[in-house]
Amino acid sequence: MGLYEWYLKTRLGRHECDGPDHVALIITERDLLEQGAYDTLATFVEWALDSAERVTVYVSVLDEDAIPTLRRELRHLDTPVDVAVRGPDDRQPADAPVQIGIGLGGKHEFTSAVKTLATAVDDGELAADEIDDDRVEDHLVFPSEPDLVIKTGAERLSDFMIWQSVYSELYFTDVNWRDFRKRDFLRALLEFCNRSRRFGR
Numbered sequence: 355m356g357l358y359e360w361y362l363k364t365r366l367g368r369h370e371c372d373g374p375d376h377v378a379l380i381i382t383e384r385d386l387l388e389q390g391a392y393d394t395l396a397t398f399v400e401w402a403l404d405s406a407e408r409v410t411v412y413v414s415v416l417d418e419d420a421i422p423t424l425r426r427e428l429r430h431l432d433t434p435v436d437v438a439v440r441g442p443d444d445r446q447p448a449d450a451p452v453q454i455g456i457g458l459g460g461k462h463e464f465t466s467a468v469k470t471l472a473t474a475v476d477d478g479e480l481a482a483d484e485i486d487d488d489r490v491e492d493h494l495v496f497p498s499e500p501d502l503v504i505k506t507g508a509e510r511l512s513d514f515m516i517w518q519s520v521y522s523e524l525y526f527t528d529v530n531w532r533d534f535r536k537r538d539f540l541r542a543l544l545e546f547c548n549r550s551r552r553f554g555r
Contacts, residue, residue, distance in 0.1 A: 362540040371547030374501035376408040378519065380512050383416045385531035386424065394534060396431050399452055401539050403433065408451055410496055412514040415440075415457035428454045438495045453496050460516030467493035494518065502546045504539075506531045521553045 366373075379398065385391055395411070402409040413424060425437050434450035440457040470493050474480035480489075491497045499518045502525060505511070509526040525542040527534075 356537070359537045359540060362537060362544060366540065366544055366547065369544075369547045373405045373543055374523075374546055375406055376410065376498055376500045376502075377402045377406045378410040378412065378500035378503045378515065378522070380412045380414070380503065380505045380514055381531050382414045382507075383420055383424065385506070386413065386427075388532040391531060392427050392430070394531065395428075397536075398534070398539065399431055399433060401536055403451060405543060406501075408453070408498060408500075410453045410455065410498070410500060410515070412455045412458065412512065414459075414512060414514070418457070421456055424456050428456075453498075455496060455514065458495060458514070460513040460518075463495055463515075464490075464517055490517070502542065504542050506534055521551070523549055523551065 379402075381395075386395070399409055399411075411428075413428075415421060415424070421439055425439060428437055429435055431452060433452050435452045435454060436450040437454045437456065438458055439455075440459065440462060467490050471480065471485055471489060475482050475485075494517060496515065496518065500515065500522045503515075503519050503522045504525050504527065506527055507530050508528065511524075515522075523546050525545055527538055527542070529535075529538050
């Protein structure tokens with residue numbers, strides 16, 4: 355362990371903050387094309403699960419043909435993983451501690467939930483005035499709300515989990531994924547602990 359990493363861990367240890375229960379990471383398909391990128395991701399998942407109960411990773415896809423390779427590689431992580439891929443039959447995966455969304459944009463996810471609810475109303479299975487936040491969340495692919503969302507590479511938002519992350523703490527780092535180290539993750543945790551969460555208030 356480097357001196358700076360030890361310093362960050364010491365500062366975290368002195369905090370009364372419990373840390374995030376759910377950490378989300380946003381990276382791109384291009385990030386995963388870098389040499390050693392999957393090893394970095396596996397290590398990130400280990401770091402995150404040392405601090406949190408759930409980890410969600412979103413991979414924005416540039417080339418649809420890359421999805422089968424991404425899906426296969428991501429299933430090799432050394433922990434139970436649910437992988438959801440954007441498609442006409444989006445479904446809720448099982449409840450593993452690690453969830454991977456490939457090309458699963460928040461707009462598409464939300465629209466699919468609304469269409470499902472609208473169909474239920476048309477079929478007489480649900481009254482329109484019964485639709486509330488809980489009903490919508492029940493039809494999201496990954497309904498769990500992340501406490502901390504880490505976005506690497508630039509300070510630009512993604513449309514990933516736009517419903518679930520409305521009250522999340524967002525952490526942007528200009529460090530590219532290929533250069534992401536444990537110290538960068540610890541910085542994100544320390545920043546999370548230094549913030550006062552308001553949950554929209």
